[in-house]
Amino acid sequence: MAVSVNEAVSTGPVRDHPPGARRLGGRSRSILEVALLAVLAVVMLFPVLWMIETSIKENRDVYAIPAKFVDFQVTSEHFKDVFVASGGGRSALSVSFLNSVLVAGVSTVLATVLGVPAAWAYSRFAVKAKKDQLFFILSTRFMPPVVVVVPIFLMYRQVGLIDTKLGLILIYAAFNLPFTIWMMKGFVDEVPAEYEDAAMLDGYTRLQAFWRFTLPLLVPGIAATAVFALIFSWNEFVFAIFLTSSDNVRTAPPAIAGLIGGTTVDWGLVAAASVVCALPVFVFAYLVRKHLVAGVTLGAVRR
Amino acid sequence: MSDPVPLTTGHPGQVASATPPAPGRSRRLSDRGLAVAFISPALLLLLAMSVFPLLWALYLSFTDYSATRGGPAHFVGFGNYTAILTSAQVHQRALTTLIYVVGAVGLQTVLGFAIAYLISRRTHGRGLLTTLFLVPMMLSPVVVGLFWRFMLDAQFGVINSMLGSLGVGQVEWLTRQRTALISLIVVDTWQWTPFIMLIALAGLTAVPRYLYEAASIDRASEWFRFRTITLPLVWPLLLIAVLFRAIEAFRLFDLVYILTSGGPGVSTETLSFHVYKVAFLGFHTGTASAYGILMVLVVIVLTQLYLRYLNKLKED
């Protein structure tokens, strides 16, 4: 079954071809569709291109009216400012990126380690009030962060987790867990329970069957799920801004937000910091791009 | 999301004690232990980080507690709740939020599905196209908010600069009542259309080929095929995506905080932003807790409605 799903994805691209080409006027329609897609792609990507462009422009060109699209002075100054403080040494921004790596990474691992086994158990076993539990789990994910931040704040102040990386890691893991469980349950449902039953007939325990036969089949799904969790933690802003305040704990999003509201806005620096913030997420998402689409298919479609 | 084991859906409390269809008697105990061992750590974390704070908030919502003022919390009964539900300020924010949620999620669904449909009809470069379209979704709302604020600037912004060269005058994107809310919807749509697209695309590529083949043998029109094959198969998935987005949009805070900070006046203040003001300007923790509990109730009701609808669709 898992194999057949992979097949479906890889043969997917040719699927539409025969019926589309058979129609009269299929060619002109195809051109229209490509054009439409191109326009949409340009609209969606323009802000990103503009951001990259701004990050390598000198500040006087940034404010130019009318906007300069091509003829501007290229500078790497802004990227240097992201990492190096004006007086030399490590900049506060670069520290915040390191903090983000730690917080996002650890919280994603935590959510995955807790979420995948739970998803497997929900999928395989007759758990009491399963639907209620799953619904409850999902509803915790949907709580408005601004609402949760108030009691979390009160709780953290009692246990001394305010302005700590551990505090952020825990709350991010808790927010990613529902998503991980829901997403992974879909993946696990796709892997036939018969595999495990067969393994157990061969003398493996249930745990061994899960570990040796099911888990390897879940890896693409875990990767896709983890990417989403990682993106959430990496980009999260609300908890970060209300639960942290010092430079050595602050993550990248509040640090970037702090770049405006001083006395002058260095849009070049904002753009460069944004590019640096976005880059790792893109790279990661690109590495697992096949699993992303396949992943969402697996997690959501079951028929 | 159907359960492979069909039980306990109707009457959880009573049916749960009935025998679950586990493979064999000897294995059942260990299965049960395994289930508990695998599920409880996750539930514990959720209890500690979500349920416990929420219960605390529930308690505080009946008091006039303030996190900074100190001193004991006085019980005020449903005072906070009635004050919130009857406040014209809150009604205004609720309307703003509603317009925003409906506008943004509606646009995203239409656009996201359209892009997914167009991509699914391509034979080449689908992977690359999908990845490119996904870019906005990967960005932090902070980055998105800051950068759109820069692009929408009436004086120096690139949007007005381009409109200017088309002969359109300066548009005050962020400082007029109507345009500010529209800008908020546009920016959110820009960022989250890819989410709908991704899920719709997943649904579209999962439509079994033989259905189309059968349909083309029957010489069904393309619209007919779309309506009778594609849409019904993708629809439940699309609804999941819409559910997620609607609830996320309902909770929106960061984009407002960065892009307009609720302005002009309070015309783009969403419910979340208002809760933030109540909670942190003057630290009316009790009121903010009640406000938050009400928002959570709305979310839970919405989620429940959607899930029921989804289940019904699946049964048909």
Place this chain on the structure above:
Amino acid sequence: MQRRGRMPVPSRKVQLATAAMLLVATTVAACGDGQDNGAKASAPKAPATIPELTKDPLTLSFIWFDWPPAHALEAFANAEYKKERPNTTIKVNTVPNANWHDAMFTQFAARKTDFDIAILDSQHIGEAVTNGNILDITDFVKNNIDVKAYNPYLLAAYGQFPQAETGKRDENASLYGLPLLGDTWTMIYRKDLIGDKPPQTWDEMISVAERCQADNPGVSGLAFHQANGSDAAAVTYNTVNGVYGGNLWDSKTRKIEGVLNDAAGQEAMDVLVNKMKPLTAKGSGNWFIDEVNAAVAQGKACIAFNWIAASGGLLDPKQSTLGTTREQILDKPGFATLPSQKTNLVPLGGMGMHVSAYSSKANQAEALNFMKWFERADIQKKWAAAGGVPSRTDALESPEFLNAGPFNQVYTDSVPRMRDMWNVPEYARLVDIENTNVNAALNGAKKPKDALDDIAKEQQGVLDSSSRKGGGGL
């Protein structure tokens, strides 16, 4: 909701765990209440003399928002204070401006701060004192600070509570802070466009701006703060209100309704919305410090208003199109005190240093020592030379200060003319009400008169709300 929305009842273990959590919850909540009961609603006292200082390495932390003076302070203190106290390192934590109040007061609320000295806005003192978050340094000031060396109002503005809204200091009132950075608005006018002589009255300023805008296409007459965040639009209205003879409130009777929106107040709102706003750039309705600076630096404004402490960037050739060197830029913008009309009031800006009640005894001692050191005559002059705005009169009149920036004379001249906002615990809400309503009026979302009446009504509601049951803060 299905099944009453209760948490589902899972396995026994989870049930047990839930019970445990609830138990912990109750205990912790009880602990919290106990602690809160213990905290008196008044500030703890600082020692009158500085206790013995530690010889161990120590980091003295500040909290401020991210702007050039914060970085200047860190560099200055590490260079100069280290000469006296080599074992001490100064760290100025910075947060985004929009988050400044929240970042300090959430830590105060946590009864645990990662800073020893909070740099509070003058209007934050009331909230911090009422909640017992900062030390009462009245006795310390008596023994260690030469109060005669200051304009009394500066000491009052950054330290005294209950506040002195304008003018004199109340000798009997308690002090909770010492001045760190003085500030007020400066008028920035384009000498090359409107001439060397700055307009003297508010009306004249408006007509000069009008003419300049008509004569110079692409340049707008005015640029000022209009945003609805921080205290942007509120300070703008308060300034015009003061200049046109209005009052923000009657502090004795705690009346805002009928005081703020009296005839003078209405006139000020009318001037702001109907005369000044039409002279600003399109889409400037969300401008604050940075946007006004950008407009000046890009040569897009005839007359602008901004905080002096935020004006340094205007002389940076890298950010400016007005010239390629500092000298060249200085040919264009001039800096002057605000025009007067019915009164000559100007807004009080700047911040003081306040010792966190939750920092360790050793750090509190070091903080007091730092403050004593910082207020010394020679150090105040050095601070001025390093780009800071001092508070001692001798420093304000010293060549070190007056030559450090073209706008520094403006500050010295403005000191006797300052007026502050309400310094009450409800400040954050009062200023938000004013910000959002003035911003709405400036952007056509509300009629000016309605906006002013709404401000007065809502602010009065906040001041009177202490007796209400539930729903506070809405």
